[in-house]
Amino acid sequence: MSILYFLIALLVLALMIFIHELGHYTAGRLLGFKILDFSIGFGPAIFQFKKKDINYALRAIPLGGACRFYGEEDDPIDAVSFNSQKAWKRLIVIFAGPFMNFVLAYVLSVLMLLCFGNRETVCYGNGDYAITVNSVVEGGPAQRSGVMPEDILLFVNGADIENAGSSFDEKTAAISKAIKEAPHEGITLTVLRGEDTIDVFVSDIYNEAENSNFLGITMGITEYCERCGLGASLKGGFGFMEKIVKTTFEAIANGFRNGFNQGDFSGPVATIAITMKMASMGGYYLLLIMILISMSLGIMNLLPILPMDGGHLLFDTIELIFGKPVPRSIQNTLSMIGFGLLILLMIYVTIGDVRGLFNGMFS
Numbered sequence: 234m235s236i237l238y239f240l241i242a243l244l245v246l247a248l249m250i251f252i253h254e255l256g257h258y259t260a261g262r263l264l265g266f267k268i269l270d271f272s273i274g275f276g277p278a279i280f281q282f283k284k285k286d287i288n289y290a291l292r293a294i295p296l297g298g299a300c301r302f303y304g305e306e307d308d309p310i311d312a313v314s315f316n317s318q319k320a321w322k323r324l325i326v327i328f329a330g331p332f333m334n335f336v337l338a339y340v341l342s343v344l345m346l347l348c349f350g351n352r353e354t355v356c357y358g359n360g361d362y363a364i365t366v367n368s369v370v371e372g373g374p375a376q377r378s379g380v381m382p383e384d385i386l387l388f389v390n391g392a393d394i395e396n397a398g399s400s401f402d403e404k405t406a407a408i409s410k411a412i413k414e415a416p417h418e419g420i421t422l423t424v425l426r427g428e429d430t431i432d433v434f435v436s437d438i439y440n441e442a443e444n445s446n447f448l449g450i451t452m453g454i455t456e457y458c459e460r461c462g463l464g465a466s467l468k469g470g471f472g473f474m475e476k477i478v479k480t481t482f483e484a485i486a487n488g489f490r491n492g493f494n495q496g497d498f499s500g501p502v503a504t505i506a507i508t509m510k511m512a513s514m515g516g517y518y519l520l521l522i523m524i525l526i527s528m529s530l531g532i533m534n535l536l537p538i539l540p541m542d543g544g545h546l547l548f549d550t551i552e553l554i555f556g557k558p559v560p561r562s563i564q565n566t567l568s569m570i571g572f573g574l575l576i577l578l579m580i581y582v583t584i585g586d587v588r589g590l591f592n593g594m595f596s
Contacts, residue, residue, distance in 0.1 A: 235509070241519070242508035243295050246501075247273055249334065249527050250298040253534070256333030257300040260326045267303035267313050274298060296501050302326075308561050316561075320553040327545045334531030335474070338524045342470035345520040346461040351469055352517070355385065355455045357395040364394055364404050365455040366424070373449020378435040380422060380450060387430065388423035390415050405452055412438070412446050420448070477528045500579060502586035539568040540575075 251273050258271050267286075272278075274292030281290035304314020311317065355363045366384040369376040386394050389411040397407035412420060417439035423432050440447035461469055499507070504526065511522040535543040544567070552558040 238509040238512045241512045242505045247295045252333045252337045253330045254298040254300045256329035260329035264322045270301040320549045323549045327542050331531040331534045334527045338527040339470045341524045342473045343466045346466035346469045349517040350458040350460045352456045352458050362454045367451045367453040370449030374435050374438045375448045375450045384424035390420050500582035500586045539571040
């Protein structure tokens with residue numbers, strides 16, 4: 234079964250890359266650019282054919298792709314070369330790649346809302362995930378005292394769970410600490426049940442066999458689902474994408490403020506591992522990860538550094554404003570530097586991905 238999910242993950246990545254390169258290809262064909270090569274993946278070709286002087290190829294490593302234009306890397310050669318075209322035409326062709334990733338993300342968002350509804354995670358007032366009682370052990374102290382599944386934990390013996398940290402792990406660690414340090418006679422849980430705030434005293438929590446306190450609950454995060462019609466899904470698709478963009482840039486800004494750590498960025502290894510996991514959880518989660526990957530690919534490609542699409546957009550915009558291009562030698566030098574930095578970043582995140590894989594981070 235894991236082989237199936239691995240193949241699904243590869244297909245998802247290949248689809249994202251195909252859509253991106255298809256954007257460049259379609260815009261180029263419509264605006265009269267000469268295309269030399271359209272390929273999905275890197276490395277040796279598994280399958281290829283040539284039609285109307287364009288080489289189409291499926292390559293062995295599905296972690297990238299290319300739509301290569303005639304005269305793209307040189308100063309103007311003749312009237313049909315890429316860099317001989319007007320700057321506004323090049324802007325459209327380059328922007329078309331990321332744009333198609335955003336279009337795909339929107340279509341998938343609408344499809345997800347139509348098929349599965351709008352799922353929202355139950356949160357505390359500060360916006361952090363609310364820790365919910367997923368289940369209670371039959372005959373355990375929590376069940377005997379009246380704790381119920383779907384109770385939202387607010388306080389544990391006076392410890393404020395809402396402000397115990399921003400992550401699920403931080404909050405559950407605070408809960409576990411409060412339980413461990415509680416008197417053996419019992420502990421008071423303040424829970425939100427529906428619209429009511431209730432204090433539940435859980436008695437006889439000491440377990441002699443384990444020599445520690447034991448409540449008999451499992452904790453998790455709860456989602457609620459709101460069904461969406463076509464109109465709500467078409468509107469909600471934009472809202473869902475806006476939320477992803479906002480979250481992405483908040484994470485980047487937070488990284489610049491507090492420093493980036495290994496694991497803050499995901500490379501191909503993590504992306505495949507997470508996609509496999511999400512695919513195993515069902516259609517909703519598969520669509521969700523596809524939306525996230527497509528949006529991320531579009532956003533990252535718009536970063537204003539060469540050789541990313543955003544770097545080319547920046548230099549073509551400069552040419553459009555000032556009427557002459559930045560010298561090719563400068564662009565090539567910056568592209569080589571940018572490519573080197575991207576390789577170093579890829580090595581860095583891949584090391585983090587592999588460590589995370591062995592440490593069970595993606596499970």
